[in-house]
Amino acid sequence: MNHDAINLRDKLALFPEHWSPRVVAEMNDVQFKLAKLQGEFVWHAHADTDEVFIVIDGELAIEFRDGEVRLVAGEMFVVPKGVEHRPVATEECCVMLVEPRGVVNTGDAGGAYTAANDIWV
Amino acid sequence: MNHDAINLRDKLALFPEHWSPRVVAEMNDVQFKLAKLQGEFVWHAHADTDEVFIVIDGELAIEFRDGEVRLVAGEMFVVPKGVEHRPVATEECCVMLVEPRGVVNTGDAGGAYTAANDIWV
Numbered sequence: 001m002n003h004d005a006i007n008l009r010d011k012l013a014l015f016p017e018h019w020s021p022r023v024v025a026e027m028n029d030v031q032f033k034l035a036k037l038q039g040e041f042v043w044h045a046h047a048d049t050d051e052v053f054i055v056i057d058g059e060l061a062i063e064f065r066d067g068e069v070r071l072v073a074g075e076m077f078v079v080p081k082g083v084e085h086r087p088v089a090t091e092e093c094c095v096m097l098v099e100p101r102g103v104v105n106t107g108d109a110g111g112a113y114t115a116a117n118d119i120w121v
Numbered sequence: 122m123n124h125d126a127i128n129l130r131d132k133l134a135l136f137p138e139h140w141s142p143r144v145v146a147e148m149n150d151v152q153f154k155l156a157k158l159q160g161e162f163v164w165h166a167h168a169d170t171d172e173v174f175i176v177i178d179g180e181l182a183i184e185f186r187d188g189e190v191r192l193v194a195g196e197m198f199v200v201p202k203g204v205e206h207r208p209v210a211t212e213e214c215c216v217m218l219v220e221p222r223g224v225v226n227t228g229d230a231g232g233a234y235t236a237a238n239d240i241w242v
Contacts, residue, residue: 075126
């Protein structure tokens with residue numbers, strides 16, 4: 001059996017792209033993805049699943065139609081399924097996303113920010 | 122909708138007990154639990170699910186029958202379902218566990234370390 005720790009900062013150092021989640025681990029059908037965010041993402045929702053954001057470095061705002069949450073390193077938030085949201089990071093922010101395998105980053109919105117899925121780092 | 126960030130260190134400050142996981146968030150049927158570990162836990166396995174350990178503070182060894190993994194803050198590991206393991210922390214270690222709702226901390230082993238389940242903090 002593999003006995004290697006997964007070091008989140010080491011994994012983050014392996015890719016520079018923004019808005020391009022990379023899978024680092026799976027638990028059953030749930031994936032743990034690292035992503036670097038900067039700027040304003042697209043408004044979107046995930047119709048079939050909640051989505052977890054855990055901030056590792058930097059600051060992240062998640063805007064909703066009725067408000068927003070602001071997260072710093074060491075904080076997390078669960079976006080309920082079906083809820084429209086827009087991540088915004090003024091400076092580069094590193095996050096871990098937790099969601100079922102197969103979730104597309106832009107949800108129902110599509111468009112230029114849609115990233116390839118299931119890419120491991 | 123609730124727009125409050127979940128601050129992991131603030132939540133950890135709310136309970137002192139070792140080996141007593143507290144739920145801080147749910148994504149679909151998956152729970153995110155904080156726990157403080159110190160000493161040697163019991164050998165056990167979870168027959169039906171993988172189990173994720175993410176170290177927030179301190180150092181954790183997870184022993185297996187064929188080796189071990191050592192984790193520091195910012196590192197994670199997925200214990201595959203059915204694999205016997207024993208967490209050991211020489212000094213107090215704070216972790217986030219990610220696993221389906223209903224998983225008991227001692228798995229198939231039972232005994233004095235078995236904690237009440239589904240306790241939120």
